[in-house]
Amino acid sequence: MGATHLPSTEFDGTELDDQLEAQAEAALGVPSTEMVQLLGPDGTLGTDSVFSEYAERLDAEKLRGFYADMAAIRRFDQEATALQRQGQLALWVPLTGQEAAQIGSGRASQPQDYIFPTYREHGVALTRNVDLAELLKQFRGVSNGGWNPKDTNFHLYTLVLAAQTPHAVGYAMGIQRDQRLAAAKGVGSDQGADGPAEPKAAVMVYFGDGASSEGDVHESMVFASSYDAPVVFFCQNNHWAISVPTAVQTRIPLSNRAKGYGFPGIRVDGNDVVAVHAVTEWALEHARQGNGPVLIEAFTYRVGAHTTADDPTKYRESSEEALWREKDPLDRLEKYLRAEGMADEAFFAQVAADGDELAAYIRKSTYESDAPDIRTAFANTYVEAHPLVAEELAWFEEYSAGFAGGDEGEGAGR
């Protein structure tokens, strides 16, 4: 042990800084403060020296798929809001306005990648094949996450802001170790001795401009940078942390923060699904190939309220919302698809019909979604047998049994 492990404690800060900056800019071909945009609000496709080639890989079917996904999740969002108004959900967290940021990034991920969402990533959930009815269970108060993350590689929602960011980095550190363990055994590289190699994987973790102020984001970026962990930090800057504007969280573009940690940061038009997809594909591949973390700042806007309990008229002008509605992610893709002849009326009619079907499914499954038995909570507090839990459960059973027989059971509890 010792000498070979010890890192140098001396370096020329200026030189290191320049080197990293040069690396980042060479890799990206763009200065990190400029916003990457391919599909503008007017529905015309622009160019980018690095990311246009990613956009060129998208055929009409892919683009129609993006539109269908965005339309579906917007419809889902409206339906969930309605269900909250009906008292079927305790709370809802709308995503309208952020469809491109979520569908574009989610569709750039691969099945072997692992995703850590915060709590507004319904669009990403859709791209990971999470049953959207399961997703509503948390907001109905019948589960803290109705899906098994192992089935979809889409983690549960995390409500303590940014707490999931170090989990993502740790998970990525696990992927690194898996690769090294496999390499030590002579498998897992491009051509494994024991059959086909596992595809390389990366982790993507979502958080917002508000959560970017949390210490866990800082610690996560330090860990990720120190270990070159294969993780993409995907920050949706939707401009409002409930009622507090981004300017209170940061005085510089959030993407610039990556430079301080020594990895690339990219600001992308978060309402441009083509650019978000391109940038995320690049970032995930960068991470999978062992080049370390990337920060993506998707510049977008929460058109609706923070939650159904929020009232944006108290803290922002409706003119601001109107301005952002002109940058709507669905409208611009629709314009493009129509202008290029990639989609016809029948397509849009089908999307609307699919939306109705999804809404009906969501309504039905929500109405039918009942409270679990509290015994499952007793069962899931610990993996292994626990005497206190067993004692309290036994008491609960005895107490409950006291009510089972009507009057004779009264007073049986203690």
Next chain:
Amino acid sequence: MTTMTIAKAINEGLRATLSNNPKSLLMGEDIGPLGGVYRVTDGLIGEFGADRVVDTPLAESGIIGTAIGLALRGYLPVAEIQFDGFVFPGFNQITTQLAKMHSRSNGNLTVPVVIRIPYGGGIGSIEHHSESPEALFAHTPGLRIITPSNPHDAYWMIQQAVNCQDPVIFFEPKRRYWLKGEVDTESAGPAEDPFKAQVVREGTDATVVVYGPLVPVALAAANAAAEDGRSIEVIDLRSISPIDFDAIEASVKKTGRLIVAHEAPTFGGIGGEIAARISERAFHSLEAPVIRVGGFHMPYPVAKVEEDYLPDIDRILEALDRAFAY
């Protein structure tokens, strides 16, 4: 049987863990080439490499949070928090994330993380280096908390903690790191359940329940009481969550008197929980109220007065006197 200190026993236990399970790894501040500030991980990086003995950035939330992520990927992380008073930057990750992950995933996810924390006072150290925060964690469902008081337990319990599928906080009695004792490293497996208490001295007149650093103190107090003709039973709790109430109840039904002593403040502490439970379970066997001996309701005091704060032999004997006065 081999004689070694508690620090060495944990070191050997971790070595055995790293050897036996390729998915186990250690992480923490200064645990690599330095071997930890108490040298508990001494030499391990040389044997197992920097992938398995990970010197982390200086960030407790990051340590616990990344340990959770590693566990989600199938690893068995053993995270070291350098001192008791420095666990709090990681408190959120422990209580809102680690403790709840299995439950909130409806049992789909497990996070078998072990967090090692040197705890307790009596070492003449500066602020934040002598605290006993175990009750804060014991109050959190989903966590298990164990603490060895001797080298044999230290060697085995750290391995049992790693093998446990639930998150375990492993409190190490830092002022006893250099306490020597015999360790049976040869046996095929440990016989003792880490979540069960042990009677470390049998007696008939009163029971003293202690754990971690106060076990030798209670044994010394029992010896002193014996000179006065009092036969004191001493129980080493070993597990703070869950607590082995059956063992305490059985002892109290025999002795009729119960003293619980710990370094942590008595208010809201483990002693209060034991007193309440035993009052429910063995009310008619008690000859006297359950008496708690512990720290005062004040921040851990400066080192030059810590002897006035820490429960010692005389404080336990005084409590026994009160119990026998009923």
